Amino acid sequence: MEIIGETLRNPVTNGRKAAPARLGAIAVVGLGYWGPNWVRNLNHLGCAERVIACDLDAGRRERIAQLYPNTKTTSHFDRALADPEVEGVIIATPVGTHYEMARRALEADKSVLVEKPLATSPAEATDLVELARDRGRVLMVGHTFEYSAPVVKLRDIVASGELGEIFYISSTRANLGLLQHDVNVAWDLAVHDISIILMAMGQVPEAVSCHGESHYRRGIEDVALLTLHFPRGVLAFIHVSWLDPNKIRRTTVVGSRKMLVYDDTAPQEKIRVYDKRVDVQRYYDTFGDFQYSYRQGDIQIPRIDETEPLRLECEHFVDCIRNGATPRTDGLSGLRVVSVLHAASLSLRNGGRMTAVEIPPVGAL
Numbered sequence: 001m002e003i004i005g006e007t008l009r010n011p012v013t014n015g016r017k018a019a020p021a022r023l024g025a026i027a028v029v030g031l032g033y034w035g036p037n038w039v040r041n042l043n044h045l046g047c048a049e050r051v052i053a054c055d056l057d058a059g060r061r062e063r064i065a066q067l068y069p070n071t072k073t074t075s076h077f078d079r080a081l082a083d084p085e086v087e088g089v090i091i092a093t094p095v096g097t098h099y100e101m102a103r104r105a106l107e108a109d110k111s112v113l114v115e116k117p118l119a120t121s122p123a124e125a126t127d128l129v130e131l132a133r134d135r136g137r138v139l140m141v142g143h144t145f146e147y148s149a150p151v152v153k154l155r156d157i158v159a160s161g162e163l164g165e166i167f168y169i170s171s172t173r174a175n176l177g178l179l180q181h182d183v184n185v186a187w188d189l190a191v192h193d194i195s196i197i198l199m200a201m202g203q204v205p206e207a208v209s210c211h212g213e214s215h216y217r218r219g220i221e222d223v224a225l226l227t228l229h230f231p232r233g234v235l236a237f238i239h240v241s242w243l244d245p246n247k248i249r250r251t252t253v254v255g256s257r258k259m260l261v262y263d264d265t266a267p268q269e270k271i272r273v274y275d276k277r278v279d280v281q282r283y284y285d286t287f288g289d290f291q292y293s294y295r296q297g298d299i300q301i302p303r304i305d306e307t308e309p310l311r312l313e314c315e316h317f318v319d320c321i322r323n324g325a326t327p328r329t330d331g332l333s334g335l336r337v338v339s340v341l342h343a344a345s346l347s348l349r350n351g352g353r354m355t356a357v358e359i360p361p362v363g364a365l
């Protein structure tokens with residue numbers, strides 16, 4: 001079992017002299033569905049002198065040029081990498097391209113933020129972690145929900161012990177679409193739940209089992225059910241689907257003292273803590289006396305001040321580049337999530353067999 005440690009300062013970049021307030025330039029690669037959100041935040045935050053937006057598709061570039069006239073667009077990733085003022089590169093291209101593009105950016109001595117998931121295999125993810133360390137550059141992964149205030153609250157409540165001993169977690173992320181071409185629903189959607197659950201548990205599961213089925217694209221499962229097996233019998237169930245009539249984004253954490261429900265689709269009051277549990281009478285004289293009682297207490301709704309998670313993520317990436325800090329969602333965090341997904345894929349191919357999660361060693365950390 002691997003315990004996830006506190007954020008450490010990057011030993012490589014530690015001790016550099018303080019960086020200037022704004023970055024020279026930052027490049028966003030991939031302007032499809034998600035990349036424009038990065039361009040929007042970078043422009044609004046004004047944290048770089050220049051924002052460069054890159055996509056192979058002329059239509060996507062034109063759209064960005066219309067929305068953000070100050071943003072220079074290009075179809076050439078290499079040109080962005082050759083620009084000496086570019087200090088950070090944000091990669092929001094399809095998953096299958098992440099490793100290659102991140103590697104090229106790190107080799108060009110740029111700090112890199114790779115959208116989730118970091119790569120398509122633990123071996124690729126490990127390689128990126130090692131390369132970033134060797135080059136003394138920031139490697140961050142876009143586990144956006146780890147920057148969401150309700151998720152941070154969930155993590156804090158679990159860590160405070162208020163829920164008691166955690167029995168199990170159950171998470172559903174379902175809606176109709178968007179069917180992906182290159183990755184299955186686990187690599188597309190469950191990646192969010194895995195990152196949330198690892199953050200809440202502060203550890204990596206020992207094993208995973210996964211069932212799924214593809215109904216539209218051969219070999220690309222559009223519905224999947226993952227079970228993460230943590231030490232001491234703690235289970236986390238993740239149900240993900242692109243084929244559900246309703247948009248569901250709900251995580252339930254069941255503890256021995258209280259239970260918590262996080263509903264990300266709720267317009268407000270996303271977290272509710274239920275003072276509900278099963279009590280077992282400690283002493284009884286005869287078997288007839290033995291009984292459970294069900295506590296039905298109050299529901300608490302913690303106050304949560306929300307800021308767009310991507311904005312916080314964007315600020316954090318820029319801060320990490322400027323100050324040489326290790327991101328909250330660093331390359332190792334990306335590697336852990338990819339290792340869980342990899343074990344899930346192996347399990348899926350083996351009829352749902354329980355499969356150990358193995359995190360490859362990262363050389364001399």
Ligand SMILES: NC(=O)c1ccc[n+]([C@@H]2O[C@H](COP(=O)([O-])OP(=O)(O)OC[C@H]3O[C@@H](n4cnc5c(N)ncnc54)[C@H](O)[C@@H]3O)[C@@H](O)[C@H]2O)c1
Nearest residue numbers: 030031032033034035055056057092093094095115116144
């Ligand atoms: N963090 C989140 O909440 C979140 C949400 C959605 C998507 N994502 C991630 O963002 C990434 C992109 O997803 P999407 O839905 O926007 O995909 P998309 O297919 O809509 O867009 C990808 C874009 O990348 C461009 N592209 C592909 N190869 C390129 C190359 N070599 N050089 C330049 N441009 C290239 C394509 O032309 C396309 O416009 C994925 O990794 C996905 O998992 C993250």
